[in-house]
Amino acid sequence: MTSFEFTWNNGAQAAGKVFARKKSTPKQKQTGATTAPTKFAPKKAPEAGIARNKSFELIEKQQEKISSNTGSEQYVKRKQKKDKLAAKAGDGNQQISRETSEKSASTSHSLFAVKHKDIYVNTNIRGKSVVEKVFSGEKKFTDLQIHKYLVANLQKHSFVNLTNVQEKSIPEILSGKNVLIRSQTGSGKTLAYALPIMDALLSIDPRLQRQDGVQVIIVVPTRELALQTHEIFGKINTFQWLVIGHLCGGENRKTEKDRLRKGVHVVIGTPGRLLDHILHTSAFKIDNVKCLVLDEADRLLDMGFKKDIVKIVEELDRTREHSDYDPMAMLLHKKTQEIKTESDESLPPLRSRNSKNRQTILLSATLNKGIAELADFLMKNHTYIDTLDDSPNINPDHMVIPNTVTQEFIMTHIKHRLFTLSALLLAKAKHKVFVFMATSQMVDYHYELFMKYLAKMPKNRGKLKIGNVTLLENENFEDSDEEEQCVLDTEFFKLHGSMDQGIRKKVFTEFKAAKRGILLSTDVAARGVDVPEADCIIQYTGPQSDDDYLHRVGRTGRAGKSGSSLIFLTHEEQEYIARLQDHKVFLKERDSSEFLKHLCILMEEPEEEKAATALQRRFETALSKDKDLHRLACFAYSSWSRFYNTFPGKMRSIFNFKTINLGHYVTSFGLKETPSSVAKIIKGQVATVQPRRLNKKLATHGDEEEVKPQKRKIKSVSLTTSEFASGLEPKKKKNKRKT
Known part of the structure; x- marks a missing residue:
């Protein structure tokens, strides 16, 4: 082996190692092109290296012919070299490049370039769901002992058959008992308490007047439910002397005050707005409230209204205690008042004008610890109504969803x-x-x-x-x-x-x-x-x-x-x-x-x-x-x-x-x-976004970013001058140095 061949082989091997260690460029990763580390990669010599000899040029031309025939590049080329190869390749390579560009354009959006993921949870498990019957039998509203005009109004709106919750709840509410009702959503719970309330108010003789004030308060969690409950009461109430109203956050408070001042018998509202009127509206008299309803009690607790509910109940109790003291009745009509009170106490609270008792109705789709504690706070003795036939054997964690x-x-x-x-x-x-x-x-x-x-x-x-x-x-x-x-x-x-x-x-x-x-x-x-x-x-x-x-x-x-x-x-x-x-x-x-x-x-x-x-x-x-x-x-x-x-x-x-x-x-x-x-x-x-500016008349604090201008201190001369002085500033005395 001659010295020229030895140096040439060593140089070629060294060049191969260098090109084998070269990483693929980011552009190469995106297009998916791969590089095969060959001994003789077409790369320019470094600035401090030796110029290419004829042997390298011959090998480079041979590699270009191979790549042009196969239509695929086996190593990294610079942009100029790619352009030359594309020009030499002719129509064949142009057709291939057009197809690859169309393919890349069609798959440019990576929506479906995601890995397949398996579902490992067993979805074939089937068991017996907890089913609650909505209609238990063929019992109708005409079978109930309620006002005949109420039955006629129900029939006008296609309310004929009683649901399961209505069949079990209405007789208990009519008797004046405190009840806790658990029933699935969509089972007719609203009508289960609306119907006996209206029947009780209609039975009062003489008729209720506007000045008799609020008799029933219904608390619901949302404005939409308040409007819906008001609509249901409106369907069965065609009696002009019974007034139904609703109070919701976001409404005009002045309009609501005027409505309360005229007189409302049944008030439906959200907790915040109800408490607001109880505390700040003098026209909202709650000393005659004989029935309190909490609908969707589980939602009321979830939304954080527990404190508002407790405050409402405390205000109802406080006003009832203060209303017990009636000095005129004690002095003038003591005996007749006692007889009337005894006869009234035997009736359900809503059917008596002078009853001091209050009926409480609590409704919920679920029963948990919070509902049980709220029921114990609101009601001393209550009847629990569950529309499930085998409710004692049901796990409380099991959901009850209609089988329809x-x-x-x-x-x-x-x-x-x-x-x-x-x-x-x-x-x-x-x-x-x-x-x-x-x-x-x-x-x-x-x-x-x-x-x-x-x-x-x-x-x-x-x-x-x-x-x-x-x-x-x-x-x-x-x-x-x-x-x-x-x-x-x-x-x-x-x-x-x-x-x-x-x-x-x-x-x-x-x-x-x-x-x-x-x-x-x-x-x-x-x-x-x-x-x-x-x-x-x-x-x-x-x-x-x-x-x-x-x-x-x-x-x-x-x-x-x-x-x-x-x-x-x-x-x-x-x-x-x-x-x-x-x-x-x-x-x-x-x-x-x-x-x-x-x-x-x-x-x-x-x-x-x-x-x-x-x-x-x-x-x-x-x-x-x-x-x-x-x-x-x-x-x-x-x-x-x-x-x-x-x-x-x-x-x-x-x-x-x-x-x-x-x-x-x-x-x-x-x-x-x-x-x-x-x-x-x-x-x-x-x-x-600019910070909201506070109204200075209503705000109790100012903006933090606002810098108040410092007032210039004014010295008062009233304490340092005589009343006989001329008002001119006194001359400053010069300090005489002692000699």
Whole structure:
């Protein structure tokens, strides 16, 4: 071996080692290109190295021929070299590059580039659910000993047969007993106490006058339930001398004061507003209250109204004690008063004008320790009514849900949540649907998104395409209102606690009256609200407690009617199915592909993945152009993350904020940003909002940021001058130094 061959071989080996250690570039990782570490990689020599010789050039040309024939690159090349190879390759390589670019364009959206995840929870477990009969027999309202006009009013509104809870409760309430009623949602609990109350008030002789004041107070947790209860009383009350009123937060207090001043016999209200009027409205006289009703008591405790309820009861007791002292009766009509009191005490409290007793009625869909403690505080002796036949043998942890409700779940990838919900709403467009979401910001965002970009679609969607990019994404096409058409024959509604009271009342009334519609709501509509023909419940976010699930599902299948409930779960949340099985609730799996077919029709795409991707791109494009909608999306994601991070300890192992992929959840809101970028946007939005200025006349404290101007100190000369002085400033004496 000559010295030239020896040095050449060593140099080649060294060059091979260097190129073998070279890492793939980021661009190489994205395109999926692989590098084969060969001995002779085409790379320029370093600046301090020796220039290439002819042997390297021959080997390089040979490698270029091999790569051009096979159509695949085996090593890293610089951009100039790639351009030269593409020019030499001709039409063959151009065809290959066109196919690869089209393939990369079609798979550029990573919606379906997710790993397959298995469902490891056994969903085939079937057991005996706890079933409560809504109608126990054929007993009718005509069989009860109540006012004949009340029966006629019930028949006008198709109330004929008694439900199980009504059959057991009404006779006990008519007799004046304190009762604790546990019954499932939608079983007719409101009418179970409304009917005997009205019958008792009608039996008072002489008739009640407005100046007799409040006789009954009914406490409910939400404004919607207060309006609904007032409506039920209005259906059976056609008697002009009996006045029913309601007090709700958000209403005009002056109007409510005028109503109370004129005189109301039955007051229905939320705890906060009731207590406000009891303490501050002199026209609200509660010394004659003979019946107190707490409806949806479990919800009242969950919402933190326990202190308000205790305060209301204390005020009722205090006013009753002070009203016992009647000096005129003691001096003038002592004997007749004693006889009248004895005769009145034998009657139920509501049927006597001068009775000092008070009847208490407590109703709840669930029974727990808090309800038991509240019942012991409110009532000394009470009758417990449970509509389950074998209630002593039932575990209190078992949920009671009507057997007329079909309960299902959808297991989706996180990225698929938004378009899967859209597909489900398309499938249920002809029904009346509740969609429960975690926060009010989520409700606002999805309402605006669906109203603008799901209910309305461009006319030429999916028909005219340029490559793989449809005209759906063209700016001029999106902004053209004339080219859009309404594709959903239904109406969207939204309801949450942050809305104005007047708007909430209007939305609730319109949704109840509508034949079909989709209501996006928080849990403010999950308790006690009765919406006729509501046949589908969708839980887009998981409930924070088992009772929340029970009451959400209870919005359908009411009074023996059929309904369906469907909950969205991700693969990380599938343990919730097993938790419900422990409560004797068994869910069936529903395949999301059944609903994605509706997206194919909507987007005019033959394949489900293409249709879903097109809809997701439409939402993302809308967010990039609509700044207000983008802001709503950011706030919706931020509020959802706070909600998800505050699950109670019992549920945190299932809905674990630390183990979820936040980036995928950002995509489920239609956002392209990262979670940290959304957080920065939220901080910027909050920083630009000016703090609310307090009314100086009403505020007890000032703004912290406000810097008060320092007043200049003025020296008073009134204490240092004589009354005979001229008022001029005295001359300053010079200090004479002692010599």
